[in-house]
Amino acid sequence: DTAVSQTPKYLVTQMGNDKSIKCEQNLGHDTMYWYKQDSKKFLKIMFSYNNKELIINETVPNRFSPKSPDKAHLNLHINSLELGDSAVYFCASSHGPGQGVVGYTFGSGTRLTVV
């Protein structure tokens, strides 16, 4: 049973296109995250949702829009893709502040290549 699943695993698209990445977790966690990992392996947080509510919104271009329809799902939509958006995007989940302390469980990642 996959704990945090992301789709698609690979995404190759042209500049200017709009694309979405989907994430689902079956761990019963109430907090989900999007991280971006660049070519130098730096993992940078983008967004965090707790029970469908946005709680962390880093300095990310507003072309990136997350959406959480329920606490088990967190999607990421990217408009007008640019070359610099090429990276691996990881979804993760964990317990929020009101629950026990656990580490993050990451999805397998989506490798986005903008050409």
Added chain:
Amino acid sequence: QQPVQSPQAVILREGEDAVINCSSSKALYSVHWYRQKHGEAPIFLMILLKGGEQKGHDKISASFNEKKQQSSLYLTASQLSYSGTYFCGTEIYRGGKLIFGQGTELSVKP
């Protein structure tokens, strides 16, 4: 503010020990440790909360010095499977942003 890891890279022979350090300029609530193999997701190893407790996970353990805001990851009798990039992540309060260090690349050779 991003925590700083050292060393940036380390090469070991099987059976050797290694220590990876993580330092923060801010007072921390927690320190996480993860290992990421090439092309895979980061995998959670352990979490340390303020209080200076040490944790263990088979032959991998970690400590957290709250006074110095430093954590160290200890890998003893390394195995080939330990190879990968190790990341520390720090939170300054419960439920805050988990900010990762730049990573330490560990290679274990036969």
